[in-house]
Amino acid sequence: MLLGIAIDTPLRRLFDYRPPADYDGKLEPGQRLWVPFGRRRLVGVLIEKRAQSDLPASKLRAAESVIDPVPLFDRELFDLIRWSAGYYHHPPGEVFAAALPTLLRSGQPAEAVEIEWRLTDVGRNEGAAALGSRAQRLRTMLAAIMSGTTRESALASVIARPSEALRELAKRGLIERHEIRPEIVAPTDSALESALELTPEQRVALDSITGSFGTFKTWLLHGVTGSGKTEVYLQAIAQCLARGTQALVLVPEIALTPQLVQRFSARFHAPIATVHSGMNDTERLDAWRNARSGAAGIVIGTRSAIFTPLAKPGLIVVDEEHDPSFKQQEGFRYSARDLAIARAQRHSVPVVLGSATPSLETLARARREPQTLLSLPRRAGNAEPPRMSLIDLRHNAQTQGISTPALQAMREHLERGGQVLLFINRRGYAPVLFCPNCGWSAQCPRCDARLTVHRRTHELACHHCGTQQPYAAKCPTCSQPTKPVGQGTERIEETIQQIFPQAPLVRIDRDSMRRRGELETTLDRVNRAEVKILVGTQILTKGHHFPLVTLVVVLNADQGLFSSDFRASERLAQIIVQVSGRAGRAERPGQVLIQTEYPKHPLLARLLDGGYDAFAEAALREREHAHWPPYARLALLRAEAPQPATAMRFLDAAHQAAEALSIRTVRLLGPAPAPMERRLGQYRGQLLAHAPAHGPLQRLMDAWLPKLEALPEAKRVRWSIDVDPLELF
Ligand SMILES: [Zn+2]
Numbered sequence: 001m002l003l004g005i006a007i008d009t010p011l012r013r014l015f016d017y018r019p020p021a022d023y024d025g026k027l028e029p030g031q032r033l034w035v036p037f038g039r040r041r042l043v044g045v046l047i048e049k050r051a052q053s054d055l056p057a058s059k060l061r062a063a064e065s066v067i068d069p070v071p072l073f074d075r076e077l078f079d080l081i082r083w084s085a086g087y088y089h090h091p092p093g094e095v096f097a098a099a100l101p102t103l104l105r106s107g108q109p110a111e112a113v114e115i116e117w118r119l120t121d122v123g124r125n126e127g128a129a130a131l132g133s134r135a136q137r138l139r140t141m142l143a144a145i146m147s148g149t150t151r152e153s154a155l156a157s158v159i160a161r162p163s164e165a166l167r168e169l170a171k172r173g174l175i176e177r178h179e180i181r182p183e184i185v186a187p188t189d190s191a192l193e194s195a196l197e198l199t200p201e202q203r204v205a206l207d208s209i210t211g212s213f214g215t216f217k218t219w220l221l222h223g224v225t226g227s228g229k230t231e232v233y234l235q236a237i238a239q240c241l242a243r244g245t246q247a248l249v250l251v252p253e254i255a256l257t258p259q260l261v262q263r264f265s266a267r268f269h270a271p272i273a274t275v276h277s278g279m280n281d282t283e284r285l286d287a288w289r290n291a292r293s294g295a296a297g298i299v300i301g302t303r304s305a306i307f308t309p310l311a312k313p314g315l316i317v318v319d320e321e322h323d324p325s326f327k328q329q330e331g332f333r334y335s336a337r338d339l340a341i342a343r344a345q346r347h348s349v350p351v352v353l354g355s356a357t358p359s360l361e362t363l364a365r366a367r368r369e370p371q372t373l374l375s376l377p378r379r380a381g382n383a384e385p386p387r388m389s390l391i392d393l394r395h396n397a398q399t400q401g402i403s404t405p406a407l408q409a410m411r412e413h414l415e416r417g418g419q420v421l422l423f424i425n426r427r428g429y430a431p432v433l434f435c436p437n438c439g440w441s442a443q444c445p446r447c448d449a450r451l452t453v454h455r456r457t458h459e460l461a462c463h464h465c466g467t468q469q470p471y472a473a474k475c476p477t478c479s480q481p482t483k484p485v486g487q488g489t490e491r492i493e494e495t496i497q498q499i500f501p502q503a504p505l506v507r508i509d510r511d512s513m514r515r516r517g518e519l520e521t522t523l524d525r526v527n528r529a530e531v532k533i534l535v536g537t538q539i540l541t542k543g544h545h546f547p548l549v550t551l552v553v554v555l556n557a558d559q560g561l562f563s564s565d566f567r568a569s570e571r572l573a574q575i576i577v578q579v580s581g582r583a584g585r586a587e588r589p590g591q592v593l594i595q596t597e598y599p600k601h602p603l604l605a606r607l608l609d610g611g612y613d614a615f616a617e618a619a620l621r622e623r624e625h626a627h628w629p630p631y632a633r634l635a636l637l638r639a640e641a642p643q644p645a646t647a648m649r650f651l652d653a654a655h656q657a658a659e660a661l662s663i664r665t666v667r668l669l670g671p672a673p674a675p676m677e678r679r680l681g682q683y684r685g686q687l688l689a690h691a692p693a694h695g696p697l698q699r700l701m702d703a704w705l706p707k708l709e710a711l712p713e714a715k716r717v718r719w720s721i722d723v724d725p726l727e728l729f
């Protein structure tokens with residue numbers, strides 16, 4: 001018998017090993033092993049047992065040792081991870097590595113067991129006297145244990161080769177080994193918040209979801225902002241816990257997690273495990289273990305939490321399912337939302353996709369299966385939806401990007417005690433630094449992009465590669481004064497402070513909210529009414545509640561109206577609707593002003609007349625007509641190289657290789673340079689494969705990718721394949 005093992009390397013295959021020589025325990029897929037790899041020693045995951053190998057027997061090495069006595073994953077999760085490596089055509093070793101917390105990748109035990117070495121009676125009575133005078137290492141170790149240091153992790157630093165000394169002391173009967181399993185601390189019996197009264201629509205949604213427990217079903221919970229989606233999740237999870245099963249909740253942003261965890265722990269006694277990139281390695285491993293043992297009833301996390309093992313899965317929730325952050329954009333390019341569905345199917349549990357602005361993919365599915373659509377069309381407490389209107393920028397004076405009618409509305413809302421939110425999708429001070437004398441502008445030396453002016457740090461920064469340069473007050477070409485052109489959040493902040501010096505203002509973007517916990521403290525200040533004006537980017541659209549905001553101004557809706565990316569309009573509509581949803585709750589009706597130079601643009605007209613539903617209706621018709629997803633499937637082959645011709649040569653060869661396979665329904669578009677060709681000094685190109693369904697694409701990639709790996713041109717480029725790409729560059 002041989003072992004097919006996944007090892008964290010960029011090769012699209014498994015590696016064959018003989019079983020470890022002296023191992024007589026179980027070997028099952030999903031166990032980790034230490035294996036020799038070249039001159040290194042690596043952790044691998046056993047994927048399958050094989051009868052034979054392509055390698056000659058003399059070349060086969062034996063695995064060194066087995067790490068896990070039992071598989072890390074249940075069959076369903078193991079199957080999901082393995083399947084996703086095939087679906088996304090990504091090297092299986094990297095896929096399994098992505099699915100594991102860092103500490104497990106480096107061989108730490110899956111079970112949380114702490115080893116303690118305690119003195120035996122003999123050890124206590126005889127102590128060091130039992131050791132010969134020359135056993136200095138053993139004496140030092142024993143002295144440490146006698147002084148109360150008993151944990152193996154702490155003893156490891158007492159002397160070199162500690163385990164050898166511990167084994168020797170145990171052999172002489174002076175100490176003995178104990179395993180300690182940490183207890184899971186459940187939250188104390190503080191008074192829990194009780195469930196809220198449900199509207200009839202919420203009741204229907206809840207009953208549908210809970211009625212499907214124990215079966216696979218994909219629900220779309222389509223609720224306008226403020227309609228109480230979270231309350232439906234909470235009550236569904238309460239019933240899920242009552243059945244003795246666990247709930248997995250995926251959220252888009254780390255920033256959102258603490259808010260949600262707070263809401264959940266106010267409601268449930270069940271321990272909650274959180275999984276996101278802001279945690280350290282130990283915290284992540286603890287969460288993983290608590291989820292896997294079943295100790296944590298609820299698991300809340302961002303994208304990668306989809307791979308968290310669950311002892312008793314009962315329900316999966318994907319909140320804000322339209323959010324692009326569910327798609328990993330580099331390396332193993334999976335969609336956590338799509339994998340949530342695939343995982344729910346394997347466990348036979350329901351999955352709830354919730355959003356006020358569902359992705360067109362999800363809406364198209366709900367149309368095919370109308371009984372899976374759960375609508376919450378009204379705001380809770382019968383609050384009025386916000387009133388939206390456009391401001392024509394061509395016919396109104398502006399001050400640094402803010403039109404006179406918008407300023408007038410701000411003044412009125414502030415006077416009446418409301419809060420105002422200004423949304424602009426661009427951080428920094430100004431997107432361009434320009435010389436009016438000679439026409440020079442500050443460019444990133446490594447990308448086809450302009451540098452953004454950051455006033456606060458007196459820097460020019462590239463938002464694509466992170467390059468930073470000192471601010472140039474004088475033009476490097478002609479030495480005349482330069483001028484920042486256009487607006488970012490910093491400049492809006494400056495302008496508004498000058499116009500409304502009395503109104504406390506806060507800027508919320510990635511630059512101002514860098515420190516951990518900063519966003520929560522700021523949001524608290526906003527909700528305590530210590531802040532009157534908020535200026536911010538997309539962070540503001542991510543589900544935060546601002547009950548006191550009565551006016552939202554979208555400063556520039558025009559980015560995205562004319563993009564070559566077929567998803568740009570969907571994204572823009574989602575952002576406008578999400579940010580508008582922050583205006584007005586309960587007794588305060590809200591107003592939304594959208595500044596544009598294209599007031600007649602059909603996208604804006606549809607949004608204003610019929611809201612997101614009308615927009616989505618029309619957008620789906622357009623996609624169907626143009627054969628774009630969700631009415632077609634895509635795979636994007638990207639390549640980059642230091643010379644533009646190198647990347648294109650590889651893509652040309654790839655194009656020919658694909659044509660030679662002649663899979664009839666697959667169309668190849670390109671190769672073409674990426675919309676922003678140069679990034680970080682690399683020239684990027686792409687080739688898009690388009691098919692009416694996933695099947696033909698899968699057949700193409702199965703045959704195509706091995707050919708690409710063998711192309712001589714492949715050695716000179718970095719290339720990757722992106723299945724169901726979200727960004728077409
Ligand atoms: Zn100049």
Ligand SMILES: [Zn+2]
Nearest residue numbers: 444447462465
């Ligand atoms: Zn750059």
